[in-house]
Amino acid sequence: GAVVSQHPSRVICKSGTSVKIECRSLDFQATTMFWYRQFPKKSLMLMATSNEGSKATYEQGVEKDKFLINHASLTLSTLTVTSAHPEDSSFYICSARGDGAKNIQYFGAGTRLSVL
């Protein structure tokens, strides 16, 4: 159990276009999902917390208009990188919080975004 699917796994796009990344909890409902960014050989940096049915909570320094998050159902959250630029190239990974007392976060496989 506790499987999180993230799609696409890799995307290459032109500068100025928008890219949508999906994060789905396949076998459990997730009221809370998280979006992280990871630079090469670095740790994960939390970008935002996605709450089902309400607005996402963004971390300091993360542009909410640049990184649009929608959590329309208990199993799906999406991250849209709007007007992507080369500096947005990175590894983006999502997680979904399980409903047990331990509050374990289960992660997707990540999306490698390359903006040319």
Place this chain on the structure above:
Amino acid sequence: AQKITQTQPGMFVQEKEAVTLDCTYDTSDPSYGLFWYKQPSSGEMIFLIYQGSYDQQNATEGRYSLNFQKARKSANLVISASQLGDSAMYFCAMREVSGNGGATNKLIFGTGTLLAVQP
């Protein structure tokens, strides 16, 4: 402020031997949760093991065990009988405590330890 420290950027271990990955944490809250994740080169983050601050016994999951020393604020991961497939980045994480003392859902990650298992 809460903090996770992993002092080993990289480690080598021979196949079939045990290895300990260090993790220390800093928090003033008596209630917290500690996690270990494995990140292979493919990128996904795989949950390995959890330890609650009030758990009386060290957590174990198969070949993974957590050496929890509360007084020292350390939560080292022990991998027994290392396998080639254990080669990966390992992250220690702690559930964040908010300013008013309540647990948030956020995780604070360490910088990771790259483990290389040699045949």
